Amino acid sequence: MSYQQSDLDRLNQAIASGIRSVTFADGRRTEYQSLDQLLAAKAVIQSELAMKATAKGAIVRRRVPFYRSGL
Template sequence: MAFQQSDLDGLDAAIAAGVRKVTFADGRSTEYQNLDQMLAARNLIAGEVAGPGNTAARRRRRVIIGRVGRL
């Protein structure tokens, strides 16, 4: 199933408004049980909208907090 940016925008709006039922651009309607399901769906849609060549949405950052070294 191909998602569009409008699907992501609609889901973001529903999350922000605290609404669990979302109607997508093609007329499909989904009611989520909780916020965790909505966020999982949002991550899936965002990854698909970003496309296979765009890894910016999935990039991980590595932060070094401290190092132990010899004196």
């Protein structure tokens, strides 16, 4: 599943208000058991959003090893 910034905002609002259920942008509703699970979900969403931002601006480069035979 691909997360959006609005999902992270909704999760932050739930953490701040103490609510354990969150409805994401795609309509999926998740109820978390504890604050630890909410914080873990926040970390997952933040890392996925960071990877998306890096992938959009990054240049993909390949490295090809070069070996000398020494002869």
